[in-house]
Amino acid sequence: MEILLIVVSAVFVNNVVFARFLGICPYIGVSKKLDTAIGMGFAVTFVMTLGSAIAYLLYKGILVPYKIEFMQTVMFILVIASLVQVVEIVLKKVSKVLYASLGIFLPLITTNCAILGVAILANQGDYNFFESVLFSFFSAMGFILAIVLFAGIREKLETADVPTPFKNVPISFVVAAILSMAFMGFSGLVK
Amino acid sequence: MKDALQVFTRGFVSENPVLKMLLGLCPVLAVTTTAENGLGMGLATTFVLLGSNTVISASAKLLPKTVRIPAYIVVIATFVTIVDLLIKAFSPELNQSLGLFIPLIVVNCMILGRAEAYASKNGIGYSIIDAFGMGFGFTFALLLLSAMREVLGAGTIFNIPLVGEDPKTILVMALPPGAFAGLGFIIAGLNALEKKQKSNA
Amino acid sequence: MKPIVVLTLVGVISALLLSYVYDVTKEPIAEAKAKMKREAIQKIFPFTFDSLRTNKTEKAVFYEAYDAELNIKGIAVETSTDKGYSGNIEVLVGVSTACEVYNYKVLAHAETPGLGDKIDKDKFKAQFKGKGLEGVVWKVKKDDKDGFVDELTAATISSRAVTEAVYQGLKLVSEEYPKLSDK
Numbered sequence: 001m002e003i004l005l006i007v008v009s010a011v012f013v014n015n016v017v018f019a020r021f022l023g024i025c026p027y028i029g030v031s032k033k034l035d036t037a038i039g040m041g042f043a044v045t046f047v048m049t050l051g052s053a054i055a056y057l058l059y060k061g062i063l064v065p066y067k068i069e070f071m072q073t074v075m076f077i078l079v080i081a082s083l084v085q086v087v088e089i090v091l092k093k094v095s096k097v098l099y100a101s102l103g104i105f106l107p108l109i110t111t112n113c114a115i116l117g118v119a120i121l122a123n124q125g126d127y128n129f130f131e132s133v134l135f136s137f138f139s140a141m142g143f144i145l146a147i148v149l150f151a152g153i154r155e156k157l158e159t160a161d162v163p164t165p166f167k168n169v170p171i172s173f174v175v176a177a178i179l180s181m182a183f184m185g186f187s188g189l190v191k
Numbered sequence: 192m193k194d195a196l197q198v199f200t201r202g203f204v205s206e207n208p209v210l211k212m213l214l215g216l217c218p219v220l221a222v223t224t225t226a227e228n229g230l231g232m233g234l235a236t237t238f239v240l241l242g243s244n245t246v247i248s249a250s251a252k253l254l255p256k257t258v259r260i261p262a263y264i265v266v267i268a269t270f271v272t273i274v275d276l277l278i279k280a281f282s283p284e285l286n287q288s289l290g291l292f293i294p295l296i297v298v299n300c301m302i303l304g305r306a307e308a309y310a311s312k313n314g315i316g317y318s319i320i321d322a323f324g325m326g327f328g329f330t331f332a333l334l335l336l337s338a339m340r341e342v343l344g345a346g347t348i349f350n351i352p353l354v355g356e357d358p359k360t361i362l363v364m365a366l367p368p369g370a371f372a373g374l375g376f377i378i379a380g381l382n383a384l385e386k387k388q389k390s391n392a
Numbered sequence: 393m394k395p396i397v398v399l400t401l402v403g404v405i406s407a408l409l410l411s412y413v414y415d416v417t418k419e420p421i422a423e424a425k426a427k428m429k430r431e432a433i434q435k436i437f438p439f440t441f442d443s444l445r446t447n448k449t450e451k452a453v454f455y456e457a458y459d460a461e462l463n464i465k466g467i468a469v470e471t472s473t474d475k476g477y478s479g480n481i482e483v484l485v486g487v488s489t490a491c492e493v494y495n496y497k498v499l500a501h502a503e504t505p506g507l508g509d510k511i512d513k514d515k516f517k518a519q520f521k522g523k524g525l526e527g528v529v530w531k532v533k534k535d536d537k538d539g540f541v542d543e544l545t546a547a548t549i550s551s552r553a554v555t556e557a558v559y560q561g562l563k564l565v566s567e568e569y570p571k572l573s574d575k
Contacts, residue, residue: 013478018367021221025300028213070276070414073294074268074406081261110264113217113298120294165383166375169213173375181368187478187504258395262402269406273413280420283428362506 006131010138013189016114017146018180020121023114027147028172030105037151041144043105045137047087048115051080052136055119056129076119081110114143149179198320202328209332210378214301218292219333220370226349229337231285232292233330235274239296240305240329241322242270248310248318263306264297271296301329336373340364433457433468436486436495441465447572452564454572464489467569470499471561475553478502481511483554485561492524496558501550508550516544516551520558525566530559
């Protein structure tokens with residue numbers, strides 16, 4: 001029950017993009033085409049889940065015992081930045097195909113605030129290790145859901161007759177507004 | 192001199208980090224429910240940008256290329272933590288309303304962007320001017336959006352009521368959809384203005 | 393080698409600088425926190441208190457408000473409920489020495505803006521003033537015709553949850569608080 005609560009809350013009710021405003025840059029930036037959106041989504045899922053897990057262990061294992069919680073921001077961002085580097089190197093060696101499709105998104109992920117944001121949130125809530133990994137993974141699923149929905153609509157928008165000042169970016173924000181309004185309907189689903 | 196002025200002013204409109212370059216959007220959307228929050232976030236970000244631009248332009252030659260980005264990130268994260276602690280100490284109310292978004296200044300892509308694209312290639316003097324220009328441009332955009340959302344959504348500005356107690360307001364402007372739509376309309380308005388200027392010239 | 397040395401150096405400088413700033417701001421942060429709490433508690437009492445004392449039991453933390461002559465004027469207690477429409481609602485309840493509610497303040501909630509969040513508006517709160525345990529039915533009118541709480545339009549769940557939370561606070565002060573030996 002507890003687990004289902006975390007899942008539904010992370011994916012729908014407190015969706016990273018629509019309710020928490022995390023990861024807006026890639027959300028607007030790489031959502032013009034459906035397949036790049038999906039690629040970005042998977043890269044985010046990978047780094048977010050792994051990053052949160054490592055950050056959790058370091059936080060509880062080093063920062064708390066030595067009472068240096070104020071180093072949290074510096075440490076987490078270093079974990080994420082180095083993780084991105086490692087993933088890039090490993091991916092390059094192991095799978096050329098995967099690297100070709102995900103590679104270009106990886107550097108962008110370091111400055112994706114959803115990753116750092118979720119890592120901090122997963123530590124703030126009273127989650128145990130398993131729950132915080134679960135929370136991170138399903139937050140990423142929420143991000144995929146948001147970006148894929150959005151990219152699908154944007155592909156259609158290209159052929160739509162939009163007033164000139166609203167072309168491209170402004171109309172995308174208006175669409176995002178309507179989507180986030182739809183997601184507000186999920187509130188109350190989790191008590 | 193003319194050069195410096197140009198570096199300073201371009202952050203306001205022509206290269207505004209939010210309205211033109213679409214950088215650092217998360218805090219722009221998340222904390223702009225009241226003008227006070229918008230201003231606070233803008234100034235905190237400006238402070239971090241000022242610190243990181245200064246340190247990075249001063250130390251650019253000492254940093255080997257391979258570890259450049261991690262080093263920048265550590266510098267930025269350090270300044271962010273300083274701001275975080277200072278806000279907690281001297282303005283706990285602001286800390287309560289900005290919350291998570293203070294540590295997230297680290298990943299505001301505008302800051303890393305300016306470090307990489309400007310501060311690492313220019314002298315300290317110009318980097319400081321650039322930080323002020325971009326920082327104020329960022330603050331300006333935040334203030335614009337947050338004032339609009341506060342007036343329409345809560346009927347107040349800087350917590351001063353405009354239309355009496357308990358007004359009927361466009362509540363959705365204070366909610367997430369209002370942030371997206373508000374920014375969309377501001378950018379569209381700017382586009383329309385620019386087009387008009389061009390056709391006049 | 394050089395990159396590693398440089399990066400380590402950057403890290404060490406950062407850690408040193410931060411521990412210095414942390415040291416300097418430690419006191420002001422603690423003070424600011426205490427001041428915030430004091431201001432929150434002041435808002436739920438109709439009188440101005442002179443000093444506060446924290447008194448803990450296993451179940452709750454009580455804040456006792458004293459006047460200048462060290463007479464106890466009221467007790468504040470934090471309670472929370474998970475019966476809100478979305479997520480927990482935390483309230484700070486101010487109770488008189490005669491065990492009647494002065495007022496309460498919502499510390500944290502995630503209720504629907506514009507509907508459920510009216511639980512923190514004075515108009516709704518006013519209903520609770522002076523209510524005690526004796527002869528008062530702690531229910532919203534929709535659930536029990538003898539209840540005294542007029543539920544908010546379209547936010548019955550939020551109204552019910554707050555009623556419950558305030559009631560819990562009152563009960564803590566009447567049942568748990570007297571168990572404290574050090575008063």
